[in-house]
Structures are given as structure tokens and as C-alpha cells.
Amino acid sequence: MPAFHALPTPRRAALALLAAACLAGPALAQGDFPSKPVNVFTPFPPGSGPDALLRAITDKLSQKWRQPVLVQNRPGAGGFVVFEATRRLAADGYTLVQLDSEQLVALPLLYKSRNFQTLDVYDPVASLYNTPFxxxxxxxxxxxxxxxxxxxxxxxxxxxxxxxxxxxxxxxxxxxxxxxxxxxxxxxxxxxxxxxxxxxxxxxxxxxxxxxxxxxxxxxxxxxxxxxxxAASKRIPQMPDVPTVAEAGGPKDFAQSSFVVLAAPKGIAPALRARIAQDVAQVMQDADIKTRMDTFAFEYVNWSPDEIVKQARAKGQMYQKLIERKNITLD
CATH class of the missing domain: 3.40.190.10 (Periplasmic binding protein-like II)
Known part of the structure; x- marks a missing residue:
């Protein structure tokens, strides 16, 4: 039986410390997040409803995180301007992207020649709200x-x-x-x-x-x-006298809305994604945010990342039928 040769004590101690540091690294990084400014990119122009609410949300996150949370407007090309600005950035939580359901699932159908699938490039992080039309x-x-x-x-x-x-x-x-x-x-x-x-x-x-x-x-x-x-299954509180499309003589169950989420470049650590989602969910319960949401008739939705993907896929199936029906394209 070969003899066991123990490493010298100082060397063993150094290796143990190194291993512990490697294991603790991600946890420490998560615990320290954010240690620098966070950028939230949006495809919506300044002054639009989604931009206005996003700025209110990022102000609250800045207070919570004690770091600047900066809105970066990149409108244009239906969302591809913001994609090009963010898709190759690090998945470290310091780059977030505001996207709506159409940018998640309709754009890939409209720009088939680009061979771009939004959900293959970004991980949903936190749901924000649903917009009725x-x-x-x-x-x-x-x-x-x-x-x-x-x-x-x-x-x-x-x-x-x-x-x-x-x-x-x-x-x-x-x-x-x-x-x-x-x-x-x-x-x-x-x-x-x-x-x-x-x-x-x-x-x-x-x-x-x-x-x-x-x-x-x-x-x-x-x-x-x-x-x-x-265009919803029920009336909205902001306009209680306006009937649903079905009540107004339109087709039964007719609904059209758009939901908005925060996403990150693909590969964000699950623990960090959960931390950001939890903080966003808390901010969305702030009284000022609720007042702004009510003014815009935005409905808060608290979906997990998996539920965001599920909702996006369902909407994508409907859009695919409509787009293929008339061969609608932006190529």
C-alpha cells in the first residue's frame, strides 16, 4: 500500500483558504451587489409611458441599492437598437433591459432573416406590468x-x-x-x-x-x-363606464395587451436574478409607484422568470398565426 504523504501544513492551509475564497466569491459578489451604477436600457423613447414609469422604478431602486440606477434610452428598429447595445454585455446584473412582449416574441417573427430569438439572448429577470388597450x-x-x-x-x-x-x-x-x-x-x-x-x-x-x-x-x-x-376580459377601474369589447358587441373573449419585463443578457446567475427580482417586486409595491401605475392603467404582474417565458410563448403562438396569415414582415 503506498504511503500517504501529507502536504506541509502551511501549504495545506493556503490551499484551503484559496478554495474557500473561490466558493465564497459568488456569494460575496451577490451580497455586495450592486457595488457600482446599474444601467437599465429601454427601447422606448424619453417621455413615453413605459419610460416614465421605468424612471420612477429606477429612482426607487437607486434608493434601495444606494447606487445610481441609470435609464439608457435606445429607441429604434422595433427594439434592435437596444439589442445591439446590450446583447454582448456581461450578465452580471449591472445591465438590465426593459422589453415588452412584442420585442420578446413578435420581432423574431417579423425579422426572420436576422435569425434572432430574443429569449435565446436574454434571461427574463422581473415582471413589471401589463398594458390594456x-x-x-x-x-x-x-x-x-x-x-x-x-x-x-x-x-x-x-x-x-x-x-x-x-x-x-x-x-x-x-x-x-x-x-x-x-x-x-x-x-x-x-x-x-x-x-x-x-x-x-x-x-x-x-x-x-x-x-x-x-x-x-x-x-x-x-x-x-x-x-x-x-380589449380585455374585464373593465378597467380607470374607465369603469367603458365596456369590454365583448360587451360592446365585438367578438367574445377578444383581448389585446402588452406586458413589460426586465431582462438581462443571457447567463445571469440564478441567485443574483432572484435577488434583483425580489427587490423589483418590493419597489413595485411602493405607494408612489402604485399611484403612477393607476394613472396609466398599468396592471402589476408578479411572474417568475419561468412564468414570463410561458406567457411570452403563448402570445408568440397567437402572433405567429396572425403574422403568417398575411405574410407580415419587416425584413
Whole structure:
């Protein structure tokens, strides 16, 4: 039997310390997070509803983490500008990305030639909120219900025009969904952004549009548009007198919304992701954040990363059907 030769005591002690440091390293790093500023990139422009709420959330995180949490706006190309700015950055928690459900699952379907799958490049970290959309018409519109809209479209196939803030946007795909659910044929008019779209809607250049409360509140409060129905399974507290689309004579169970999450470049440590998610969830319960959410009619959703992926996949299946139906593309 070969003799066992013990390492000299000082050497054994040094190796033990080194091993302990290696094992403790990730835990210490997590415990110290954040030890420097955190950047949160967003594809939404300054002043938009998602940007405004994100800034309120990052202000609260800055206070909680005692480090600057900086919003970096990178709008453009439906989200690819923010992808290019962040996809190769370290998965260390110091780079977070605000993404909506369409950037998670619709963009890969619209830009097939890029062979880009958002969920292969980013890990969901924390859910933020869900945005309901409302069927909106000019104040002077003769339609009093969604049923009136559908009847007009059936009487004039391809003549009733609706607007959206871009090809493949929730406003566009919601119109496609209404077509599919009712058998009508609509004319889609894409605009550069929601502001331009609502200016056209208020002026009667288009017949209707889907819009969120924050994007439409200016023209709504100005008396230039009104709401026919909310594209959800139930009415929203901010507009209790506005019926659901189904209640307003539209298709049963018609719903169109967009959810928003925080993600990180692929590979973030599970423990660190859980820590950030927990802190974000606590911030979302802040009274000021709740007030802002209520103003925008944003609904807080507390989903795990796995649930975010599940919800995204389900929405992606619906979008795939709509996109392939008319071969919608941004390539």
C-alpha cells in the first residue's frame, strides 16, 4: 500500500483558504451587489409611458441599492437598437433591459432573416406590468359600439382604416386579431409613433385605433377621441363606464395587451436574478409607484422568470398565426 504523504501544513492551509475564497466569491459578489451604477436600457423613447414609469422604478431602486440606477434610452428598429447595445454585455446584473412582449416574441417573427430569438439572448429577470388597450375612435365618429365598427367593416370590405404605431406593433396585430375573429377586412395604416397616429385619429384621417391610456390621454382629455371598448376580459377601474369589447358587441373573449419585463443578457446567475427580482417586486409595491401605475392603467404582474417565458410563448403562438396569415414582415 503506498504511503500517504501529507502536504506541509502551511501549504495545506493556503490551499484551503484559496478554495474557500473561490466558493465564497459568488456569494460575496451577490451580497455586495450592486457595488457600482446599474444601467437599465429601454427601447422606448424619453417621455413615453413605459419610460416614465421605468424612471420612477429606477429612482426607487437607486434608493434601495444606494447606487445610481441609470435609464439608457435606445429607441429604434422595433427594439434592435437596444439589442445591439446590450446583447454582448456581461450578465452580471449591472445591465438590465426593459422589453415588452412584442420585442420578446413578435420581432423574431417579423425579422426572420436576422435569425434572432430574443429569449435565446436574454434571461427574463422581473415582471413589471401589463398594458390594456382600448378601441378608440374620433369624437365625431357615428359608431357607438364595437358592434357598429364591425358592421361598417363588413359593409365596406377593405375600406375601414385603422392606425397603429408601426408594422408588427400591438396596435397592428390587434387589428389583425379583430379581422380574424370577425371575418372582416380592414385597411391598416402604420405611423411613425403613437403620437402621430392619434393626431391622425383625432383629425378623422383614420377610423379607429387601439391605444393605451397614457398614449391616448392627451387627445381623450382634449375631447377629440372617445373609447368604444377595452380589449380585455374585464373593465378597467380607470374607465369603469367603458365596456369590454365583448360587451360592446365585438367578438367574445377578444383581448389585446402588452406586458413589460426586465431582462438581462443571457447567463445571469440564478441567485443574483432572484435577488434583483425580489427587490423589483418590493419597489413595485411602493405607494408612489402604485399611484403612477393607476394613472396609466398599468396592471402589476408578479411572474417568475419561468412564468414570463410561458406567457411570452403563448402570445408568440397567437402572433405567429396572425403574422403568417398575411405574410407580415419587416425584413
Amino acid at each position: 382600448l378601441v378608440t375612435v374620433p369624437t365625431a365618429s357615428p359608431w357607438k359600439s364595437v358592434g357598429d365598427l364591425v358592421a361598417a367593416a363588413k359593409a365596406q370590405p377593405g375600406k375601414v382604416a385603422y392606425g397603429s404605431w408601426g408594422i408588427g406593433s400591438p396596435g397592428h396585430l390587434g387589428g389583425e386579431q379583430l379581422e380574424l375573429a370577425t371575418g372582416i377586412e380592414l385597411q391598416h395604416i402604420p405611423f411613425k409613433d403613437s403620437g402621430q397616429m392619434f393626431t391622425a385619429l383625432a383629425g378623422g384621417d383614420i377610423a379607429w385605433a387601439l391605444g393605451s391610456i397614457p398614449s391616448s390621454q392627451g387627445v381623450y382629455k382634449g375631447g377629440k377621441v372617445r373609447y368604444l371598448g377595452v
